[in-house]
Amino acid sequence: MTRIAIITAGGAGMFCGSCMQDNTLARSLRLAGADAILVPTYTPIRVDEENVSAGRVFLGGINVYLDSAVPGWGRLPGVFKRWLDSPAVIRFLTRFSSSTDAAELGPLTIDLLQGTHGPQRAECRQLIDYLVDDLNPDVILFSNALLSGIVPDLKTRFRGTVLTILQGDDIFLEGLPQSHRRRAIDLVTENCRSFDGILTHSQFYSGFMSSYLSLPQRMFRQIPLCIDGERIPELRSEDESDERRLRIGYFARICPEKGADLFLKCMDRVLQQRTDCEAVIGGFLPGQHERWFHNCLSASQQRVGAERLRWLGSPADRTSKMELLSQLDLLFVPSPYCEPKGLYLLEAALMGVPALLPQHGAFPERIAELGEGMLFTPGDLNDAAAKALEFLEGSRLSVARKQTLRMTVVDHHNMETTGRQALQTIEAARLNPDRT
Structure with a gap:
């Protein structure tokens, strides 16, 4: 051994x-x-x-x-x-x-x-x-x-x-x-x-x-x-998803290098064009970024409404995290930093949620492996907003496609x-x- x-x-x-x-x-x-x-x-x-x-x-x-x-x-x-x-x-x-x-x-x-x-x-x-x-x-x-x-x-x-x-x-x-x-x-x-x-x-x-x-x-x-693929929630049915607004979410550490502020700026544009959509943001918020983040969040909420742009905080455990991810239709993390891993992308995919990410770092490799998701030009929020709106124009992922996405993660990363x-x-x- x-x-x-x-x-x-x-x-x-x-x-x-x-x-x-x-x-x-x-x-x-x-x-x-x-x-x-x-x-x-x-x-x-x-x-x-x-x-x-x-x-x-x-x-x-x-x-x-x-x-x-x-x-x-x-x-x-x-x-x-x-x-x-x-x-x-x-x-x-x-x-x-x-x-x-x-x-x-x-x-x-x-x-x-x-x-x-x-x-x-x-x-x-x-x-x-x-x-x-x-x-x-x-x-x-x-x-x-x-x-x-x-x-x-x-x-x-x-x-x-x-x-x-x-x-x-x-x-x-x-x-x-x-x-x-x-x-x-x-x-x-x-x-x-x-x-x-x-x-x-x-x-x-x-x-x-x-x-x-x-x-x-x-x-x-x-x-x-x-990735630990055990003890994860069941995928949501299409009926359950249809009962709520389309939801775009950010879930990663709350910091400039992950693009939390860029998410808020981009959602300003998307939410103003799609009244049937809402945005949520969650993740661990380090103390040194608290004032910066809440200033950014408050400014965005004043423009689009706090009820349509919500701060969810940091889930206390893995079950809560997976439950949060399962409620998204699209994960959007506009990280300006070229990610070496992109673990949060795989965690979202485990819950049947596709992602919109910048075309740099490890993201192109991950999206190609998963067969679901979208890439935008790094640093171009106009392109990111256009890709998000393009996603919203289509229908939600079917349970069958979500299951395929989940099984791709399980097969390759269990x-x-x-x-x-x-x-x-x-x-x-x-x-x-x-x-x-």
Whole structure:
């Protein structure tokens, strides 16, 4: 049995698509026969499905921050620092300060990317000791390259395979202040050269990150996105759908890079032309974006009416999320950022809901695979509105087409199938490591 340690980064109490995908990947690999252990760093992860992460948090976010911010913090007694790494303490304290905004994290990012040569050397060595001496896996899989600071030193002690998954690292790096961005990218590139291979979830992102980090394409391999297709609501009947207005919805993290504000602007145009249509917006709203979002929402509601443009908040659990998605006729996420995954597109498709998305990033690959959905010219809200109106002119998807859409997701992305495929890819990387 192959033992795989997956090192994931908690999202400071928020629902994070990468954290959730890491958790589902661990579950999928277990179904495929691997001994997969999910090791959280920074903060405990928050997911809307069964959480299989280990109880202990490494590189605890509070200590990591204080190591950089307070001279001599690393010399404090270990018993006190271990208390601050308690998941309960981290959860409590990050309720009051949970920023993961790259613009505020430039110096800390540089420190972490230096691994055992930076202020967090004690925490980094602790994680290395745990991986090498306690877990002793066959494969260590980092869920992003921003965790790569420990890899050069890890490789001096660990004789197994070390991989990483890239799933949005560039957007964090691009968000760093200019004074730290170039140095951070150079450190990530340098650290990535120590990996035995790099995994992504799309052809697009493999090519993009190969260029972005100046790494050879031969290092990159693809694995599929994993989705738990169990315990999902039944598809709505045509009679149930016909009883309400046509509904276009946004469901993703509420932030500029996902295009929440662009959704509202576009819906202004669509709702003014179609009185039989309404729009809803939901998803996790980070604290740093609350004022921005509510200002945008209020302005749009004043133009089209709050009863036709509603804020649904963030669903508390997976059942509530799927119920929200099932009530849409069309998912519309006008992300200006070139998405590496597009997990929310597959979640909507699982509920029989097609999507309207910009023609960039991983979206063309996803739409082609699903056989349903529409693409618009990136950045062109006139084209997006025209495509939305074109969709509304047609009839709602029949239950048969919704079922076909659902089964396409289930067939290609269920945990059993994707677990086997991911394990095969990992085993191939073990046999043929691709280093620079």
